[in-house]
Amino acid sequence: MRWILLGPPGSGKGTQAKRLAGSHHAAHLSTGDILRAEVAAGSKLGQLAKTRMDRGELVPDDLIVQMIRERLETMTNHGGFILDGFPRTIPQAEALDRMLGEINAPLESAVLITVSDDEIKSRLAGRARLEGRSDDTEDVINRRLHIYREQTEPLIEYYRRDGRLIEVNGEQSVENVYQDLERVLER
Ligand code: AMP
Numbered sequence: 001m002r003w004i005l006l007g008p009p010g011s012g013k014g015t016q017a018k019r020l021a022g023s024h025h026a027a028h029l030s031t032g033d034i035l036r037a038e039v040a041a042g043s044k045l046g047q048l049a050k051t052r053m054d055r056g057e058l059v060p061d062d063l064i065v066q067m068i069r070e071r072l073e074t075m076t077n078h079g080g081f082i083l084d085g086f087p088r089t090i091p092q093a094e095a096l097d098r099m100l101g102e103i104n105a106p107l108e109s110a111v112l113i114t115v116s117d118d119e120i121k122s123r124l125a126g127r128a129r130l131e132g133r134s135d136d137t138e139d140v141i142n143r144r145l146h147i148y149r150e151q152t153e154p155l156i157e158y159y160r161r162d163g164r165l166i167e168v169n170g171e172q173s174v175e176n177v178y179q180d181l182e183r184v185l186e187r
Contacts, residue, residue, distance in 0.1 A: 001026050001080040001185065002105060004087065004096075006155060007113035008148050009141075010123040011170045012177060016113065017084035019178055024185070025079040029071060031064055031086040056143035058088060058151060065095045076105040088152045093159075110159035111184065113170035113177065120145065 001024055005013040014030055021028035035053060038046035045067070049059045068086055075081040087093040100106050115123075124141045159165040168180045 001082065002076070002100070002108045003081070004083040004107065004110050005113060006110055006152070006159075007170060008115060008117075008120050008152075009144050010120045010127065011113040011115045012174060013084045013113060015174060016178060016181055017082045020181055020185075021082045027071075027075040027078055027081040028084065029068070029075065029081060029086070030084040031067065031088075032084075034067060035059060054140070056140040056147065058147060061089055061091045061095070064088075064092060065099075068096070069099055072099055073103055076100075076103055080105075087155060090154055090158060093155050107164065109166050109184070110155070110164050111181065112156060112165060112167045114167055115170040117145065119171055 001020075003020075003026075005017050007013050014032075017028050017030065020026070035046070035049045039050045039053070040046070045063060048063065052059050064086065068083075072081075083096075087096050097107065121141060124144075125138070156165060166184050168177060168184065170177055172180075
């Protein structure tokens with residue numbers, strides 16, 4: 001499988017990507033997880049990314065695309081991949097299509113997990129309390145949602161245009177969302 005999962009922060013992309021990747025022997029790649037590991041390690045990339053992440057802003061496209069490029073070929077050789085949190089901008093989506101084109105492994109589907117704004121806000125507030133993520137405070141949550149609308153939502157049209165978009169209702173139990181995703185895969 002060669003999928004990306006799209007959806008607002010808190011839509012459950014990470015949870016679903018992990019499980020799907022596990023049951024289909026695909027690689028799961030979360031740019032947020034990689035960046036958090038870089039921040040924890042205090043690497044140069046981590047230092048560059050941290051200020052943006054803490055503000056709920058996006059890390060520059062070129063840094064992110066480079067990060068993905070390094071991992072893509074290995075991933076496509078191993079039962080495919082599920083990307084979670086990437087691409088987040090049109091230039092990232094175009095770069096991904098180019099990189100996958102070069103290795104003859106085009107994206108199959110962009111799967112959008114839909115969740116309303118109110119539901120997202122209450123989920124993220126809960127996650128802030130549970131995980132203590134420094135980017136889950138109320139101001140930052142609003143900022144991240146705003147940036148999602150402005151920079152990431154245009155991807156929905158980008159993938160819908162050529163028939164690669166699939167939508168799944170994210171306002172159900174984790175189990176039911178997962179079952180819907182499995183049904184999509186069977187089609
Ligand atoms: P996430 O865990 O996917 O919500 O990502 C946490 C933060 O990492 C985001 O708010 C961004 O600051 C940064 N980030 C993750 N993925 C990307 C990406 N594809 N492009 C730019 N910034 C990203």
